[in-house]
Amino acid sequence: MEGDKMAEDVQSQKHEQERRDFLSRCLGGAIACGAAAVTAGSAMSQATAATPETSGGTVPAIPGYDWSKHHWAFGVDATKCIGCLRCVEACKKENNVNADAHHFRTWVERYVYLEGEDNPHVDSQHDPVNIEASGSEGEYRFANRYGDEKVEKAFFVPKLCNHCTHPACVQVCPTGATYKTEDGVVVIDHTYCIGCQYCVQACPYGARFFDERRHVTDKCTWCYHRITKGLQPACVEVCPTGARIFGDRADKQSTISQFIQNNRVYVLKPETGNAPNVFYVGTDKDVT
Amino acid sequence: MDTLFNASSFTGYVYPNETIIPWTVLIVVYPYLTGLVAGAFTVSSLYQVFGFERLRPVAHFALLVSLCCMVVVPLPLLLHLGHPERAFNAMITPHTTSAFAVFAYAAAFYVILLLLETWFVFRPHIVHEAQQRTGLLGLFYRVLSLGSYDLSEKAMRYDRKWIFALAIIGIPGAHGLHGYVGFVFGSLKSREWWSSDLMPAIFLFSAIISGTALLVVLYVISCKLRRVTVDLACLKGMAYTLWGFMMFTLLLEGVEFASLVYRAREGIDVIMEFVKGPLVVPFFILQFGVGSVLPICVLSFLIWRGTSGNRLVTAVFASAFLVLLAVLMMRWNVVIGGQEISKTGKGLLAYYPPIIDREGLLAAGIVLITPFILLLGMVRLFWPWEEHTTSEYAVAG
Structure with a gap:
């Protein structure tokens, strides 16, 4: 996948430099107190996790693209989502995601409040009832599982990686x-991931999964291989109702800037301190 | 595709990517082993540093137990990694904000420390064997002696200084290593079940009791195998140690659990559903009842009645065995339990490990047995028991 290749190229330069720096430090005698230094460094970094985590300086070799000039963000207008799941299908195809019910870079949740009940019934395309309705784990559909029951309120919420400012x-x-x-x-x-899945545990949003085919972790990249060429992420491209909005916050006139400016937007689980960059309109108290 | 992963069934709503439990039974074994390392080292240090004379018969053996467990600790992690051949990436380019990045350094530091201390402790034995034996084994001991055959009183004093210093450094080393394992879990804000400031302390104290319990079990078994009588003073010393640290562990676990329930933050309903359902057998019955309350009662009764002889040996042995089970269940309930509660706060998952798989029960069992197979070899190479040592080369400690 092209997006992955880009991430790998940029990162390999970075790792090479880090390796050199690190080895030269070791030669200087630092290895003797390496454990203490790393421990202390870790503790300090944990304490100062309020600063954004960025790769720092290494510019990717993408023709005609300067990453310092962009500030990507994502918007979801849940009031427009009809739960057609075309986004899920497009994402799976575009990014070669495992075609089963356990690996998703994006998914859609359905919240249904039945009359007389306080808590919503929540499901997504991976629910066995929905898989049975679609006929296969590689086909995505919401089953009409509530039949004749009286529905008080119902809505869909698309989910994806929040590309947090302080990503856990x-x-x-x-x-x-x-x-x-x-x-x-x-x-x-x-090419550098060791597949420990600590990141899968740390993500409060369940956005990461382990790709057993490549033995590494995977997740949404906002289709980095597309957006760096001026294209939209695949899920945004195929959404028939415009429920998914993507753009550059560095451009004040962009759709996403306008979306954030003109709406009262929310983020998921703000209490984690991760500061997500997927902004929601039209969610509800039970959406987490 | 189905053979590539082991998907879990679920109730309620869980995120689609949660249906494959990321950290499996191998990650249950990992903290269990590091716990045994820290616990066995504590017993050794109680003698080497704090002068608990009654623990002298097991002090050297404890070091071997600690070392054998420690060298196996990376194994479950390597088996779990998607790319074990890249494991050294964490050392070459450590990401300093990651709690995991410290592991390789902390573990390497501690292994070196353990090797050094073991060498000093067993140096008289090594020298003696190097001088007595011929052939390959003789060569092995001669290489290990590093060319120093000096066992004079002056040299022994020098060795004892090193042993003392290494044991002192080893206390924060071993305990730091295990406290850090607790931190790996406790520092994650994504899981309410793990996210607790008390997690490192709970891991640490449960580690101490598991290591002590393991020494009780192994010591009694070894006495039976060697056909020698169990040193009751030593056994009582370990039983007291076990009792004391168990009280702390139970208190900490109780406070942590009470805080979680009392705080009753978002998702508590599903946590309570978990506690009252799938957790009843592994937590309340096995970990808390059979593995903690029962041994505490038995040990308290023994201390109160001043029981001695074979009854004491049997009862302490049985209690220690139950404690070992309780700590294994504690690791299971933390590691697996935390992942069975969905991050949505709206659903539960059910993890059933496969038997034959890279991360299955058989693999976990083999990893758990490996230190003891190593130990069988080590006690033959480095005899830790006093009855076979001679006054010429016995280290007074």
């Missing part, structure tokens, strides 16, 4: 294989 996944990655680019996208260098 980046914080915990032991090798730096996952990192935040200058333009605000959290990506993974699949």
